[in-house]
Amino acid sequence: MTDSEVDYRAVFKALAAPLLVLTPDFTMVAANDSYLKVTKRSPADLYGRCFFTVFPPNPNAPNDPGEEGPEGLRASLERVLATGQRETMALQRYDIEVSGRPGVFEERYWSTINTPVLGPDGEVQLIVHRTEEVTGFLLQLRRFGERGVSGRRAELEAMRTDVYVRARELQDLNERLTRADREQRQTTSALQEVIERQRRFVFDASHDLRNPITGLLTELEVAISEPDVGLHQILRKLLLDAVRLNDIVADLLELARLDTATPTEPVDLADLVLDELERRPLTTTVLVRLDQQVVVRASRIRLVRLLNNLLANAERHTRTAIDIIVTADPPDAVLEVIDDGPGIRPADRERVFERLCRLDDAYLLDPGGSGLGLPIARDIAHGYGGDLYAADNTTGARFVLRLPLAA
Template identity: 50%
Template sequence: MTRLDYAAVFDAVPAGCAVLSPDLVYLAVNRAYEHVVERPRGRLLGHQIFDVFPGGPSGQGVQELRASLERVLAEGDVDVMPLVRYDVQVAGRPGLFEERYWTAVNSPLLGPDGRVACVVNRVEEVTSYIQQLRSAGAADERSLADKVEAAEAELFLRAQELQEANRRLRRARLRERQATAAARAALRQQQQVVADTSHDLRRPLTGLQTRLQVALSDPQADSRQVLHAALQDAERLGDIVSDLLELARLEGNTPFSTETVDLSALVATELARADLACDTAVDITPGIVVEASAVRLARLLSNLLTNADRHAISMIHVKVYQRDEQAFIEVVDDGAGIPASEREAVFHRFYRRADARRRDPEGTGLGLPIARQIARAHHGDLHIADQTSGTRMILRLPCASA
């Protein structure tokens, strides 16, 4: 079979075609394109399209063509220009332009990486058709002039309708791509959750299975000790499942009842209830009230205090205050601190820093993700702020309306 010379095929295509780089520089043109634009390829190749064809004084055609080419480069989709006036400068007569009308189709040419490598600009001049409409004859000049004007108006109207349809189609394609990207991100997140959950459940399950096998195979084993260890593994499994269910409810925006809660009093109660190993310094502004679920806020505070106690060297500072219409709780420990690069990661489920695994191998890595989700479910937020030493957690919640 004879191999095709694709360069020769491109050159012989009867429609005027040019290949433009992402910078809109001419890379190739065929003979039909040379003919329709009345410029030899030597004056085109290596030059930017708008340098060769600056357009007429109004600049309208330039704006429309540039917008079309930029859409193709940005979106990777074909863009149709059904009718555009784009005046062409008379060769050898700088500043003198001829009125020209065109239809154009701009198509992306994708590279191996899927990105737009260049744009194929196919053009057809329709100036003669427009001129024929304008000079349809003199026998009935007024009547024909009216018909020509009506035809021109109809033609431009249909062109505008087609352009609007193109715009709607582009918006629909953009929404489709965004929805697809969101679905893929959700799938990746779900797959990661499944992988993380499997990893975190495997250890207590393995421990439980091993202990029971030992109890069955060794009649001399201390059954009380084995059962106690098995119970700990089962409790750990229960904690993980409970935390995962709570996260699922929070992330699913499951409705929950709220009440007016004295945040200052709640913090004081949770501090008194917490069995903290470190000394605690407290600065609580009294009477700060929020609209919230007291049970969930108590869990949030418990998670923050437990986390601070786990990482502190000797001291935890707790501060409650109000600024404008926002309530704030700061929990600061004097531990090693968290690098800025990891401050968001600690709010990802099952994420545990190496030092945290060493200090508390039984932790689940779900406490801080749950705390942040509780804050956001109450239209607030939880983040880690800059601190000279240690870690500074700041909880923000909207105050209850007066």
């Protein structure tokens, strides 16, 4: 007989172990003869119905929430759905309502294994609920003790209790091991992700550093080999490369500092903007609309870094002018930097805050950029309980900084 000729339905039906098949919403769709016999139910009683409707909790059972009866079984089934892994339950008390006698329950004990059936996409499609009844063993111990065997009743009762307690301890240990394994896998995955990000960061940062260094070396070689070349022109190119190196190193240092605490002070955002515009040489027109007394608590040095990163980004992309707006929108202080350049597509508004991510137009406008300015600015905002995001705008890019207003 070949595999194609095996009647698996007949095999399932004849298996000695009681088996029940459930869908992910715990609807019963199949049961073999052993399961029907041990639960004293017919297929019509089970199929198409929720397990916990057909087998409700016994209101008179000992109160042990979360570990016994329906709650314990439901928790196990939900873990199987969440993990896609088989779970063996310890000894459980789950009383069964007598068929045809609503509200009348029989004391029953079970040893259960719940096994997932996975689909092609890896998702759980069915759960095979295999359960062995051990009620007779435990009740026999109890009856044996109740028959009055001299000197043995207390010992047998203690044995019955110990079997049950040990089973509960094994169940608890199994759950703890399952949680520990899940946490370990999550930690390992997170560490691997961090290592990979660090590797990419070092590679990309090294690449960005090589560009200005190569430029410096080239200009120096030209100056040495061609003494007739204008010294002023060479020095100007060397200065630009040195400025680019300084910017990249400053970005790297700021990334290193982001995880360290710095003293905070009240900072008036309007004053901060005016001070930086006076100090910073700009290559385009800047228009300001600044409300007074918009004060936040932060490190002034880091807010200066944040503002300069936004201004540098706006200068690269704007066509005619940059707008800077400071307003109060309780409970937040709001600073906006707006350019009239090509703008950012909605799909890219989060990508621009990824470290070392540079869109195509950014490469064209500034091939030597590091791709760290906007991510650093957002990290600074988050460090003071705020946020930085790219918002809708009719023309150009609009970056919005929100920080909690100082009390």
